[in-house]
Amino acid sequence: MNTALFRRRALPALAALLTVTAAACDDDTPTGPRVPVVTAATQVLAFGTLDTNFGAGMAQTVTLTNTGGAAVMVGPLSVAGAAAADFVLTGDVQARSLAAGASMQVSVAFDPTATGTREAAVLAPTDDQATGTVTVGLTGTGARFTYAQVDRVGIPTLNTVFNHPPQFSKKDYNVASPMADVATYTGLFETVAGAVSNADPAATAALLLPDELPVNMGAATTSFATLTGRAPADDAVDVALSVVVGPSSLHSDNVGSNDRAFLTTFPYLAPPND
């Protein structure tokens, strides 16, 4: 590569020299002629493995720099190759004159349309005949991932209390589907609720299982207290206590509101504490 570059540079007819190897250019032209040298910061961009249904992943940046001594025309940039459709080029890809010392950047994101190895390249044509088009390789892998459930949450607080006895594995509960909740947990819930004087065990268990939060889209206001949803300001702990201890009793942990005011507009939750 170095040899080839040096040979080409020696030709006086060449107005420009283009390469993707910055080190070679620097080494070769300590006091060279005023020629443009366009270099790419990275020769191959690897995008890793992405689900074909995910959409485009994190974009990476292609940086082209004219490290030489004269202006050069670069562009328009494009993507070519077997999987060109899987790589999305964004930014100003139009042809422009790149002054000596100037850089240009575009972004490339990987959005695999099929599984397996996906390869293409960014092409940056220049008006320097000697080196022509600068290329940046693009490679990634398309996949179809499957996911294993780690945790779940439905009705606030209650099931944590009822599943407190350690012989009932919290992990089993967390990774389970609500489909099995009635069969798996009704006995436990009825046992616990059965000793609570004001609560009907079967009704309490039926209220809580499967562990899904009821949402009534027709309710004027949705709240956990009326089992029509759950708003951030709802006192879930007190509602849970009233269910556990009995419907006619009103018990409270005496913390009735959040430390920070909720917002009246999106995203409703208060900003983080500094």
Add this chain to the structure above:
Amino acid sequence: MHHLTLSRFAPWMAALALAALVAVGTTLTLQGADHADSPDTTEGNLDANDLYVFSQGDNLVFALTVSPLLAPGSATSTAAFNPDGLYEFKLDRERDGVAEAVIQVAFSGTGSNQMVDVRGPVAVSDGGGTTSMLAAGPSVRGAVNTTVTGGGMSVFAGPRDDPFFIDLFGDRSVTSVLNAAFSAALGEQVGASGEQTLAFNPQATDDLAGLNVLAIVVELPKSAVASALGIGTGDVFYAWATTSVRR
């Protein structure tokens, strides 16, 4: 104002005694709410804390909090969603544990430069447990820690004040009450010595005050949810949220 008294709580103690009979000798860890209760993961960002679903005019708002007990400062500013994770709101028409529609949320990248992708609601038949990404549906993507709109929805994903409030720690807290009940039931002390009183503190404090979480908030029209579920915009459905990780 309303205190759990020993006599009032005695029946529950008895119930716990029954339920805990076989638990003697087992190490007990007691936690309030759903915070920090996912022993199968060390990834706080897969630890589901709280689910919120509420009306906002003609819209519905879904919110899920993860990553409990984030201290302000670097712990919060460096917190990120799991790029190998899948966060889902599952929507069930019949309350049979099988979701008829789902909203999926996934992330790419790391740290504060993460991108969030949201897709849904899309009709599915999914009991949960194992899942994969949907091929189609309304979708939007954008940066974390800012409001992103598109695909008929508004999305925010990033650090927030923990919206949950509870007297979780200390004497006469929820943990104290649970400890006391279990200690009595088991005949041995469960939990810390300073957290054994079976009553609530009239001057209780929110022990999650000043702490942050990572939150996912999605607002979208009721009509979109109703359409995906095949129900009316004034009907009832049932929701739960899951965190999952790539196999």
